Amino acid sequence: MAxxxxxxxxxxxSVANKTIIEVLKKSNIDMEIRNLHELYPDxxxxxSAEQQALLQHQTIVFQYPFYWYGMPALxxxxxxxxxxxxxxxxxxxxxxxxxxxxxxxxxGSSEKSYTAxxxxxxxxxxxxxxxxxxxxxxxxxxIDPLYFHGTSSAAGYGEEExxxxxxxxxxxxxxxxxxxxxxxxx
Amino acid sequence: MAxxxxxxxxxxxSVANKTIIEVLKKSNIDMEIRNLHELYPDxxxxxSAEQQALLQHQTIVFQYPFYWYGMPALxxxxxxxxxxxxxxxxxxxxxxxxxxxxxxxxxGSSEKSYTAxxxxxxxxxxxxxxxxxxxxxxxxxxIDPLYFHGTSSAAGYGEEExxxxxxxxxxxxxxxxxxxxxxxxx
Numbered sequence: 001m002a003x004x005x006x007x008x009x010x011x012x013x014s015v016a017n018k019t020i021i022e023v024l025k026k027s028n029i030d031m032e033i034r035n036l037h038e039l040y041p042d043x044x045x046x047x048s049a050e051q052q053a054l055l056q057h058q059t060i061v062f063q064y065p066f067y068w069y070g071m072p073a074l075x076x077x078x079x080x081x082x083x084x085x086x087x088x089x090x091x092x093x094x095x096x097x098x099x100x101x102x103x104x105x106x107x108g109s110s111e112k113s114y115t116a117x118x119x120x121x122x123x124x125x126x127x128x129x130x131x132x133x134x135x136x137x138x139x140x141x142x143i144d145p146l147y148f149h150g151t152s153s154a155a156g157y158g159e160e161e162x163x164x165x166x167x168x169x170x171x172x173x174x175x176x177x178x179x180x181x182x183x184x185x186x
Numbered sequence: 187m188a189x190x191x192x193x194x195x196x197x198x199x200s201v202a203n204k205t206i207i208e209v210l211k212k213s214n215i216d217m218e219i220r221n222l223h224e225l226y227p228d229x230x231x232x233x234s235a236e237q238q239a240l241l242q243h244q245t246i247v248f249q250y251p252f253y254w255y256g257m258p259a260l261x262x263x264x265x266x267x268x269x270x271x272x273x274x275x276x277x278x279x280x281x282x283x284x285x286x287x288x289x290x291x292x293x294g295s296s297e298k299s300y301t302a303x304x305x306x307x308x309x310x311x312x313x314x315x316x317x318x319x320x321x322x323x324x325x326x327x328x329i330d331p332l333y334f335h336g337t338s339s340a341a342g343y344g345e346e347e348x349x350x351x352x353x354x355x356x357x358x359x360x361x362x363x364x365x366x367x368x369x370x371x372x
Binding site (some may be wrong): 009042043067068069070071072073074076077079080083085090119120121122126127129130132133134136137154 | 229254
């Protein structure tokens with residue numbers, strides 16, 4: 001039902017993303033998790049395997065930490081390689097049509113910093129238009145991203161509070177996936 | 187003076203980006219071109235070499251084709267790896283302060299498509315806020331991107347018209363680099 005495309009360069013060192021994945025695994029959601037950095041540490045993506053995985057699921061979740069106001073490079077590589085012409089878009093490229101496109105990510109600094117008066121200057125959603133248009137271009141249903149702030153230990157956030165918020169986030173993600181199952185059928 | 191960070195997965199097959207680079211090379215601008223896909227086909231970036239190159243130039247040009255409303259994955263990887271904490275940002279990370287950040291890219295489909303009524307839905311600048319904030323976060327001078335439309339042969343654009351526009355673009359880029367030299371001194 002749900003395909004989780006996980007992109008974190010070092011999940012063993014992660015707090016937020018690792019916690020989210022642990023909660024997802026313990027849930028009773030029918031899902032497949034593809035850990036891109038584990039599968040493709042050399043960036044050599046098996047395009048066919050990824051396309052087959054996409055075809056088998058209705059909801060595609062992209063789970064990652066926000067890096068330089070976007071996705072980690074390996075996930076961008078995944079899009080560049082897997083979302084091919086005449087597969088994902090183009091005159092015959094409708095294989096992803098009607099599937100749900102659900103970004104789920106973690107943001108290092110505070111919500112306050114992501115405002116015009118804050119040091120990140122823009123709202124998080126302003127950095128997500130590439131995701132939104134990627135969904136439109138592939139005829140997928142764009143679901144507004146789920147994310148939470150304050151996962152940077154360098155910015156002074158403690159491990160326990162990050163874990164607590166990651167668990168809350170994971171529950172929201174599970175609820176969202178379940179709600180989409182009902183709303184969007186093939 | 188100018189560092190050109192070139193990111194194109196296969197420059198031999200390129201028309202627009204290859205033409206731009208050829209025109210740049212024939213100009214009398216003092217520059218260093220770093221072809222990321224030639225240097226790092228395995229995505230293993232030499233962080234120290236890239237940081238040293240950055241330190242030696244006043245204007246950093248990012249030259250690439252627009253892929254899925256952003257930069258090619260290897261260029262994102264370059265940012266993720268090279269723009270390190272306490273080098274590019276952080277309490278002691280001011281090594282890029284005052285340098286010019288100049289995106290220069292090519293866009294496959296038409297200008298008309300990149301409007302609210304077009305099939306790309308958003309203006310090109312709406313997809314560039316990640317670049318703008320990356321510049322702010324590293325205390326660099328963000329220069330509005332130079333780009334032009336209609337480089338996709340799949341979309342029906344001919345090689346000769348693409349080359350003509352690429353040459354015009356390259357000249358604008360050269361003029362911009364030269365103007366920055368005068369405006370922004372160390």
